[in-house]
Amino acid sequence: MSVSLAAVLKEVAPQAFYVGGAVRNSLLKRWSSDVDITLPQQDVKTVALALGKKLNAAVFEMDPAFGVWRLVTRREGIQIDVCAWQGKNLKEDLLRRDFTFNALAYPVTQPVCVAVKKENKQTKVLLKGLRRSQIIDFCGGLQAVKERQIRLTSAKVFKEDPLRMLRAFRCGAELNFSIDVSVLKQIKKDAPLIWQSAGERIQEELTRLFNTPKSYEKLLLMEKSGLLTALFPVLEEQRSCARVYYGTGGVLSHTLAVFKRMEYLLEHLDKAFPKYAKKLKPYIANKALLKMAALLHDIAKPATAKKVGDRLRFFYHEERGARMAKTILEKLHYSRADIRLICAMIGQHLRPSNLASNDVITDRGAYHFFKDLADAALPLLLLCWADYTSYVTDYQLKRIIPRSGERMMSLERAKKTANIGKTLRHMQVLSLLLSKYFDQPKKMKPSRLINGKDVMDTLHLPPGPQIGEILEKVAEAQAEGKVFTREDALAFLAHLSK
Numbered sequence: 001m002s003v004s005l006a007a008v009l010k011e012v013a014p015q016a017f018y019v020g021g022a023v024r025n026s027l028l029k030r031w032s033s034d035v036d037i038t039l040p041q042q043d044v045k046t047v048a049l050a051l052g053k054k055l056n057a058a059v060f061e062m063d064p065a066f067g068v069w070r071l072v073t074r075r076e077g078i079q080i081d082v083c084a085w086q087g088k089n090l091k092e093d094l095l096r097r098d099f100t101f102n103a104l105a106y107p108v109t110q111p112v113c114v115a116v117k118k119e120n121k122q123t124k125v126l127l128k129g130l131r132r133s134q135i136i137d138f139c140g141g142l143q144a145v146k147e148r149q150i151r152l153t154s155a156k157v158f159k160e161d162p163l164r165m166l167r168a169f170r171c172g173a174e175l176n177f178s179i180d181v182s183v184l185k186q187i188k189k190d191a192p193l194i195w196q197s198a199g200e201r202i203q204e205e206l207t208r209l210f211n212t213p214k215s216y217e218k219l220l221l222m223e224k225s226g227l228l229t230a231l232f233p234v235l236e237e238q239r240s241c242a243r244v245y246y247g248t249g250g251v252l253s254h255t256l257a258v259f260k261r262m263e264y265l266l267e268h269l270d271k272a273f274p275k276y277a278k279k280l281k282p283y284i285a286n287k288a289l290l291k292m293a294a295l296l297h298d299i300a301k302p303a304t305a306k307k308v309g310d311r312l313r314f315f316y317h318e319e320r321g322a323r324m325a326k327t328i329l330e331k332l333h334y335s336r337a338d339i340r341l342i343c344a345m346i347g348q349h350l351r352p353s354n355l356a357s358n359d360v361i362t363d364r365g366a367y368h369f370f371k372d373l374a375d376a377a378l379p380l381l382l383l384c385w386a387d388y389t390s391y392v393t394d395y396q397l398k399r400i401i402p403r404s405g406e407r408m409m410s411l412e413r414a415k416k417t418a419n420i421g422k423t424l425r426h427m428q429v430l431s432l433l434l435s436k437y438f439d440q441p442k443k444m445k446p447s448r449l450i451n452g453k454d455v456m457d458t459l460h461l462p463p464g465p466q467i468g469e470i471l472e473k474v475a476e477a478q479a480e481g482k483v484f485t486r487e488d489a490l491a492f493l494a495h496l497s498k
Helices: 002-012 021-027 041-055 090-095 141-147 163-175 181-196 199-210 215-225 227-231 233-239 250-267 277-284 287-296 317-331 336-347 351-356 363-389 394-403 411-416 418-439 452-459 465-479 486-496
Strands: 017-019 035-039 057-063 068-073 079-084 104-107 113-119 122-128 305-308 311-314
Touching: 002 041, 002 113, 017 021, 017 090, 021 035, 021 104, 021 122, 021 141, 035 041, 041 057, 041 068, 041 079, 090 104, 104 141, 163 181, 163 199, 163 215, 163 227, 181 215, 181 227, 199 215, 199 287, 215 227, 215 250, 227 233, 233 250, 250 287, 250 363, 277 363, 287 317, 287 336, 287 363, 317 336, 336 363, 351 363, 351 418, 363 418, 363 465, 394 418, 411 418, 452 465, 452 486, 465 486
Parallel strands: 035 079
Antiparallel strands: 017 035, 017 104, 057 068, 068 079, 113 122, 305 311
16 A cells, blocks of 8 residues: 555646645654645545545545545545645645645655554554655745744734644644744734634644643743633633742742643653552543643632631632633533543542541541542542642652652651651652552442342331431441451441441
8 A cells, every 4th residue: 555555646646745744744754644635626526536446445525615525545544635725826825834844745746655554543654755855845844844943834824723823832742843933922912812713623732732741841832922821811810819829920830830740740650659650551541631630720719819817728719610610621622521520630639638637547538539539539649649749849859759659757747847748748648549549449449248128128227318328338337447248248237226
């Protein structure tokens, strides 16, 4: 297929050009998820159908307004988009694109090999043997690729499609490109336009950005250019809130620090939780979701800030924050399941701190934590790690992280070592909770030994809410190590009746 695809394109569509990400990525030796070709409007349908027959591909019209047809080869799953020129000719089409590194074209008649591979069940392609001298470049795209820099094709790029502002940061993170100062200046001017873009398109770009290990770096640039707070106006309110406590940037500086720590944790899980890193990996598969929770976890602090004596308090900010986050996430068209998870994390992110207010964390208390949080419990512990560690410097974190798996220090000792001690103790609390969850599953997730009928028969009770309450008492007894078998559970019931 790698040879025949290039040959078929040359035979069926000699007037076409390879364009877009496939050309750019191939110059960078990066594999692409598809192949884009462009040609005159009147040829698109004919070429798409002919390619479909030659390549044994499924063919359908994807965007009639812009003249886009999509093919997916049945054997290897190669995706090919056949697109009409946007303008009178190829030059106009390229100059209408967003960034100069995307405004490159390569004639299908020129020598090239379309290499194909499977990666994580996805088909990837690479244009091998591109002749740089034959690449069509009207606005310095080749130089931008060489210098690994994002530059605009024109100053009106963002007005034509405001989502391109977000795409600049996403591309920068994915490709490890810097963003030219002129681009950032233009974003600062056009940032208020961002919500002209559809919510689901914004979510897609944020997800791709947050899934990279470079998202914190780009998030800082987004904040500096005004795009972050244009996307999330509620974050602007954080900037002037609690400056006495958080410094010049107020709560916003704390939010960004938590995001930074979350990114570090997701990339260095083995350092934070060496014993449980492998078991935690399934829970960090959606890195973007965890980072979004970090970004929104304190959004209600400005709305709930209240001075009590000489202290600034944020009563119920976690509960209110969950409601505010739900509104934001719905606007971005997140799935119901994702919204429930993020909102549960935000709404309960003080729970581990409440547990940590005691010198001893009982099995019963841990059981209720995992029961109440259900699927959100482990993701919440990761959010709390990012939250707690945001209060210490990188150097301090490096010093204390090896000690986070040690036995939990006392409250009194933690107080003597100021902020760093408090942070370390909280980290030890999280490690303790993970050890209870993974090492004591019969206590934290006890299997039901008896049912409601057993309760009614043993205690001679009618059906009602009290049956569920009694079954919960049995589960608590299992968590505390008092009940192990069905016989133990029935004996426990008999004891309750006395």
